[in-house]
Amino acid sequence: MKRLINIALLLAFAFVFQACEKVEPPYKTGIDCEAGNRKVLIEDYTGHGCVNCPGAAVTAHELQQLCEDRIIIMAVHAGYFANTETFGPEYTYDFNTEAGTEWNNFYGIIGNPKGMVNRIDGGVGVVTVPDKWGEKVVAQLEVPADIELSVSTSFNQDEKQLTTTVSGHFISAVSGKFNLVVCVTENNIVEPQKNNDAELGDVPDWLDYVHMHVLRIGINGAWGDEIGSGDVPKGLDFSKTYTQDFNNRDWVPENCHVVAFVYQDSDKSILQVEEAAVVE
Amino acid sequence: MKKSFIFFASVLFFALSANAQLSGLVNKSQVHGSFEADLMYYQPDEAMGITDSLINGRNFAFNGFARITYSLGNFSAGLRYEAYLPPIAGFDPRMEGNGFPYLWASYATEKFSFTVGSFYEQFGNGLTLRSYEEWTLGYDNAINGVKVQYEPVRGFILKGVYGVQRFFWMKYANNNRGIVKGADMELNLNDLFVSMSNSKVRLTLGGSAVSKYQIDNNPVYKLPRNVGNVAGRFNLGIGKFNFTSEYAYKINDPSAINNYIYKPGESFLFTASYSRRGLGVFAMFKRTDNFSFKSDRSEKENALDINFLPPIIEPHTYMLASMYPYATQPNGEIGFQLQVDYKIPKKTKLGGRYGWDIHINYSQINDIAREQLNDSTPLNQRGTLGYTSQFLKFGDQIFNRDLTIEVDKKFTKKFKGYFKYIYQEYDIATLQGHPGEPEIKAHIGIVDMTYKFTSKKALRWEAQGLFTKEDNGSWAAALLEYTISPHWFFTLSDQWNYGNEETADRLHYYTGAFGYTHKTTRLSLSYGRQREGVVCVGGVCRQVPASSGFYMTITSNF
Numbered sequence: 001m002k003r004l005i006n007i008a009l010l011l012a013f014a015f016v017f018q019a020c021e022k023v024e025p026p027y028k029t030g031i032d033c034e035a036g037n038r039k040v041l042i043e044d045y046t047g048h049g050c051v052n053c054p055g056a057a058v059t060a061h062e063l064q065q066l067c068e069d070r071i072i073i074m075a076v077h078a079g080y081f082a083n084t085e086t087f088g089p090e091y092t093y094d095f096n097t098e099a100g101t102e103w104n105n106f107y108g109i110i111g112n113p114k115g116m117v118n119r120i121d122g123g124v125g126v127v128t129v130p131d132k133w134g135e136k137v138v139a140q141l142e143v144p145a146d147i148e149l150s151v152s153t154s155f156n157q158d159e160k161q162l163t164t165t166v167s168g169h170f171i172s173a174v175s176g177k178f179n180l181v182v183c184v185t186e187n188n189i190v191e192p193q194k195n196n197d198a199e200l201g202d203v204p205d206w207l208d209y210v211h212m213h214v215l216r217i218g219i220n221g222a223w224g225d226e227i228g229s230g231d232v233p234k235g236l237d238f239s240k241t242y243t244q245d246f247n248n249r250d251w252v253p254e255n256c257h258v259v260a261f262v263y264q265d266s267d268k269s270i271l272q273v274e275e276a277a278v279v280e
Numbered sequence: 281m282k283k284s285f286i287f288f289a290s291v292l293f294f295a296l297s298a299n300a301q302l303s304g305l306v307n308k309s310q311v312h313g314s315f316e317a318d319l320m321y322y323q324p325d326e327a328m329g330i331t332d333s334l335i336n337g338r339n340f341a342f343n344g345f346a347r348i349t350y351s352l353g354n355f356s357a358g359l360r361y362e363a364y365l366p367p368i369a370g371f372d373p374r375m376e377g378n379g380f381p382y383l384w385a386s387y388a389t390e391k392f393s394f395t396v397g398s399f400y401e402q403f404g405n406g407l408t409l410r411s412y413e414e415w416t417l418g419y420d421n422a423i424n425g426v427k428v429q430y431e432p433v434r435g436f437i438l439k440g441v442y443g444v445q446r447f448f449w450m451k452y453a454n455n456n457r458g459i460v461k462g463a464d465m466e467l468n469l470n471d472l473f474v475s476m477s478n479s480k481v482r483l484t485l486g487g488s489a490v491s492k493y494q495i496d497n498n499p500v501y502k503l504p505r506n507v508g509n510v511a512g513r514f515n516l517g518i519g520k521f522n523f524t525s526e527y528a529y530k531i532n533d534p535s536a537i538n539n540y541i542y543k544p545g546e547s548f549l550f551t552a553s554y555s556r557r558g559l560g561v562f563a564m565f566k567r568t569d570n571f572s573f574k575s576d577r578s579e580k581e582n583a584l585d586i587n588f589l590p591p592i593i594e595p596h597t598y599m600l601a602s603m604y605p606y607a608t609q610p611n612g613e614i615g616f617q618l619q620v621d622y623k624i625p626k627k628t629k630l631g632g633r634y635g636w637d638i639h640i641n642y643s644q645i646n647d648i649a650r651e652q653l654n655d656s657t658p659l660n661q662r663g664t665l666g667y668t669s670q671f672l673k674f675g676d677q678i679f680n681r682d683l684t685i686e687v688d689k690k691f692t693k694k695f696k697g698y699f700k701y702i703y704q705e706y707d708i709a710t711l712q713g714h715p716g717e718p719e720i721k722a723h724i725g726i727v728d729m730t731y732k733f734t735s736k737k738a739l740r741w742e743a744q745g746l747f748t749k750e751d752n753g754s755w756a757a758a759l760l761e762y763t764i765s766p767h768w769f770f771t772l773s774d775q776w777n778y779g780n781e782e783t784a785d786r787l788h789y790y791t792g793a794f795g796y797t798h799k800t801t802r803l804s805l806s807y808g809r810q811r812e813g814v815v816c817v818g819g820v821c822r823q824v825p826a827s828s829g830f831y832m833t834i835t836s837n838f
Binding site: 011019020021022023025026027028029030031051062063066108110111123124125128129130131132134135137138139194195196199203204205 | 373450453454455456461463489497498500503577663714715716
């Protein structure tokens with residue numbers, strides 16, 4: 001009997017010893033931004049009534065800091081927490097967009113914060129909580145790109161008119177249907193935001209919250225324009241030009257960016273994304 | 281002809297023999313099962329803000345399950361079918377779907393047993409491991425893998441588990457969540473040693489170790505792939521006294537719940553009780569520090585919990601008393617509970633003809649005291665050790681206080697009543713995630729009377745009041761229930777938020793229901809309004825949105 005107990009204790013000790021991993025500081029790590037050549041779009045589905053969303057914005061920002069040139073953020077205000085009538089008199093500013101609401105409904109997003117990384121599944125679902133974004137970002141950064149994208153912009157200050165040209169080039173032969181979506185995002189919008197993290201800002205109403213990367217419009221709709229279908233040969237070039245009127249809108253051109261991405265229609269996964277400032 | 285006859289006779293013999301064997305097997309086999317179907321029909325209710333567009337065509341919701349167990353001698357196997365089409369409002373939308381999430385087979389002898397497939401298990405109080413299912417919460421963290429149990433001698437039990445936990449309908453693949461492995465040992469000294477078998481001192485010792493493995497693919501932080509959680513426990517009985525305790529320690533486990541801090545976690549439970557005829561005294565102390573333990577470090581909702589942190593608060597079931605239920609705080613809480621149950625004997629001057637039952641319970645739970653690591657690091661900063669905390673020091677923030685005084689009195693053979701007073705202090709900002717809202721201080725009074733007309737017919741009525749200046753203000757509630765045993769019941773109830781500051785929100789939440797029971801099958805149908813709130817079982821909670829409509833439940837078992 002004693003021997004049995006001793007064996008059990010020995011096994012338990014060995015189990016515990018093997019089953020623990022103490023991490024020593026520094027706790028932060030980094031990633032190889034040179035691996036692969038695909039850029040990554042983090043879509044942060046958010047709302048001004050969502051108390052956990054400032055924390056999610058920090059998560060997205062932290063990830064972007066790792067490879068600033070290869071990670072692009074788009075904050076999509078849609079759904080219940082973007083409602084303008086529910087959260088009190090301070091929360092009347094309407095961040096909703098047609099494209100954002102369309103995507104929110106298409107992906108059945110309930111509750112915020114949620115998000116997508118290049119709209120891939122990655123074994124954990126296309127729409128995930130912020131703490132799953134990092135692993136998808138790492139995986140996507142390592143994937144070779146099938147497409148090169150470039151975005152040029154010109155803004156006519158007199159007519160308040162944006163003209164943007166998105167050019168692309170298929171690096172490898174692919175098959176399927178491919179669409180291009182072009183959006184405008186804006187930084188530095190100061191409007192109230194609900195918050196429950198006192199370390200980040202005022203709780204529960206962060207009245208001078210600075211909203212970043214806010215989706216303003218899908219210039220060519222939620223699902224964009226086709227740029228290739230069937231067996232698309234390596235080397236195929238494409239170019240699309242769009243205009244966007246800034247009149248009668250409270251958008252500040254100097255704070256705005258054009259975000260363009262190409263996705264595969266079959267699973268909606270994003271193959272490449274690019275960003276350029278509206279006013280250089 | 282002769283050959284044909286021999287062939288025919290042989291076939292008949294084997295057929296009869298097989299049939300006899302089969303018949304023997306069938307006779308020895310046992311099949312048990314249970315079934316439940318909950319159907320909700322939602323209707324718009326303008327006063328409650330429930331519009332057609334909010335319902336969005338999803339007027340029906342359905343939660344259902346069927347559980348079947350087959351056993352033959354030492355062998356048993358079973359399955360559970362579940363359907364959430366779509367889930368009833370307030371249940372996690374990730375539950376939507378249907379299928380067989382729970383399949384298992386088991387073989388058990390007197391000393392050894394093993395289970396493959398899905399299983400539930402608990403080590404000690406659950407501080408290291410508890411997998412369980414709670415239908416009312418929509419909670420299921422079953423482990424899918426292998427479980428073994430070995431009892432080489434009476435009083436010495438070894439258990440081992442290895443598997444992955446259920447995560448709604450998502451199959452385990454490519455490290456999409458962690459792998460759980462654990463072992464538990466328990467020694468019951470009174471069973472183990474003959475010399476102690478009749479002792480007034482009863483002692484059980486136990487220990488468990490559980491580890492999870494999850495891939496580290498976080499680009500920002502270095503994360504431990506293997507996180508261990510170990511615990512030791514005892515249960516000591518000396519005459520009418522009983523003492524139990526468990527202490528658990530967990531190595532660094534940065535997660536979404538604890539804001540990715542690297543501080544080790546610990547949890548401690550201690551209970552003492554005394555019991556004699558007519559008197560029971562119970563005391564409990566608990567401290568939890570950074571002790572969420574999930575098999576996916578990014579999960580923040582009620583899923584994939586490997587362990588369980590027992591609550592130390594009086595559970596309330598009455599309509600208004602359960603309005604502010606306590607949700608266990610895995611990041612840190614310290615508290616105690618004291619309870620006295622006393623029966624004033626019948627046929628005494630004070631007790632009268634039938635006696636009185638008196639129940640008093642007081643519990644208080646605070647945040648743990650936390651101190652900054654240094655002047656430049658804010659409390660609980662990501663990517664640090666988070667904070668320091670003295671073991672027995674109470675933090676200033678009170679999460680919950682509850683004083684319950686209950687008197688049960690039988691007046692006559694046909695008439696009895698329960699009288700309850702509850703005082704609650706409730707940190708709604710922390711416990712329900714409503715930052716900035718003031719602490720609720722509520723006085724609750726409940727009268728629950730039952731009159732039996734005959735041995736089969738009874739009328740029960742409740743009158744309740746919740747008085748507070750905070751949150752939605754004061755409430756009143758009443759209930760009438762008429763029962764014709766063993767088949768029928770009819771109830772009418774109403775909860776009225778008469779103290780709401782907004783006149784338009786002084787709503788009545790009325791419900792009418794009836795039910796019929798036939799043997800082991802029960803059908804109930806109700807119509808009315810469900811107020812927004814929180815439902816908690818064992819400190820695990822889910823939000824319930826306001827709804828209006830019909831609700832039907834059928835349950836059966838065999």
